[in-house]
Amino acid sequence: MSTKERSWWIVAGVAIALYALFPIAWIVSLSFKAPSDLANGSFLPSLFTTENYSLILDGAASDLFLPALRNSFGICLIATFISCVLSMFAAYAIARLDFPGKKFILGTALAVAIFPVISIVTPLFNLWRQIGLYDTWPGLIIPYLSLTLPLSIWTMSAFFREIPWEMEQAAQVDGATTWQAFRKVIVPLAAPGVFTTAIIAFFIAWNDFVYGISLTSTGASRPVPAALGLFSGASQFEDPTGAIAAAAVIVTIPVVVLVLVFQRRIVAGLTNGAVKG
Amino acid sequence: MASIEMKNIVKKYGDGFPAVNDISLDIADGEFMILVGPSGCGKSTLLRMIVGLEDITSGDMIIGGERVNDKAPRDRNLSMVFQNYALYPHMSVYENIAFPLRLAKTPDDKVDRLVKEAADVLELHEHLERKPANLSGGQRQRVAMGRAIVRQAEAFLFDEPLSNLDAKLRGQMRTEIARLQRRLGITTVYVTHDQTEAMTLGDRVCVLRKGSIQQVASPRELYEQPVNLFVAGFIGSPPMNFLPATIDGATLTTPFGTIELDEKRAAAVAGHELLLVGIRPEYFEDASLVDEAKKHVGTTFTAKVDVTEWLGDQQYAYIPYDAPDAIRTQLRDLSRELDSEELRTQAIVSIDSTSRIREGRDAEFWLDTRKVHVFDPETGDNLTRDAEAGAELTRMATEDREEQVAEAAGGLTGERSGSGAGTGSTAA
16 A cells, blocks of 8 residues: 555545544533533533533432433343344354245345334334233333344344354264254354344344333333433423433443454454365 | 165255266275266265265165164264365364364363374374464364364265365375375275376275266276276376277277277277277387387377477377367367366377477377277277276285285284273273
């Protein structure tokens, strides 16, 4: 790469990073502003305050925010776990076995993934109320699975296809049962794929707003995105912008941590050294 | 260790195409059998049916006297080396080799002893803690073999194990495999498309074409007494030359002069008009370098040399010739089937490396006519095959092998008496 080319890459990279990170920086800055400061138009707060954070963590908004945070973590982790396990089996079958209706399953998964959430929320609301799932954890986990499973199956089956079939056949010849071959050879090799899928599934569930606001009514199951929408200011003439910004910063942290932790596992070579090449 | 018998094995795929068609083959205990043929001849499919990775459409697969058609691969106790080695990238070399033992729930101290033994045989000691990704191609190949020899399998199966290595390493590993097999005396089935491997490794070689067996014989018999054009063209490098010929009594007229046949061969070819004469490159020689005493057993002819290749220890000359259209198409089809693309009809002749024959000039060649074969161009059959002489060659090879196996068994008990006891307990 010539020096000129390199400098262009750096310029472009910085521009993209600025473009992507500026809104986040703005939110962080907002979260440290006092209410009177919010609309002053300057980027940095004129008076640096942690008032917003104390408001949501142990102030007036804490009984709205803290249960929501707990709910979000619980519901999203459970949904991610279930969808990873299920999609692992489904994707393995799709990548390895030849059975009628394979294309149909993949097609349906894709159709479900692009189906507009808003159109099924109302019937779901009625159904959930009648069978007692309204405002419960399972009442959110089930719809979240419908969001995360299709994508998980697609990504995971792509990863499984990358694993040479000989690996498994070698294991079988070496004396492994199908299950042993799957557990001892395929799953360890697919680990980067599983982590990637887990992160994607977690994001999808974590970011959901429509189900969260429609299928819950109390702190028993309301997730963070829905809770943010229900924040109110100290009086009805005051915007809760600062508190929302602080909450937004807090809910971003786990996502960033998750990516940083698993980044190396995702990047690590998939089947490096398995076969010649 | 066990013998492998195949009776009328057929493999049909979903579209009804028979990849393997009615194959019957007996592989004796301790024998090194090669399955060879051009790509798509069904040799790998046959191997995978032996190991159980491919279902058998019909026929019987009998290993060690037991029908295994419906047994899963893990119940057949065979070990296999894959073309791309199929090492487990997340495990160290040690764990890769130990994997079959771990699955068999072998106690740790025994695993350790057996893995160390295998590593000794294959000189992998200093690599045991490394991951396959950090090994060279030859080392990976040795790890794959280690995984195969570490347990007491009934037979070894190799699926083109050397085709991913470069030429030099391939030669080394070839002798390594031969030594290992002789030493362990274990039944081995080896798939390859490389005829050098087939000739050097096998006790017997099974030549396959489009899913059927053409000939099963010792390498020498295949070379000296091939049953048909296909086998004759496949075995030998450079390949056998096929010249069109017409017959008149006992005299064959070829583009390179006439060839007198002895009575027996003349009788065998009688009644055909157009024939193909198969002549190995080394039956030719630069006429000026041939001993006068030997000259009378062949004929001399003059031809224009197209290209010469000097390789140090030998020299090849390419001599173009004309052939009737029918023969030309047939030779082209044959060469296509043998995975080569012979564009012109030319003979490749091997001459002494000291020969001063030059490209583009006329030169006088001598042709030893004693061992030429005559083929029927329509059926491809070898009309002059001497079945008895061929069988004698294979019988000699079998005797050699039995001697070697007995020696290996004797040497083994003396050399590995410690592991012999371990073997006994595995069987129990």
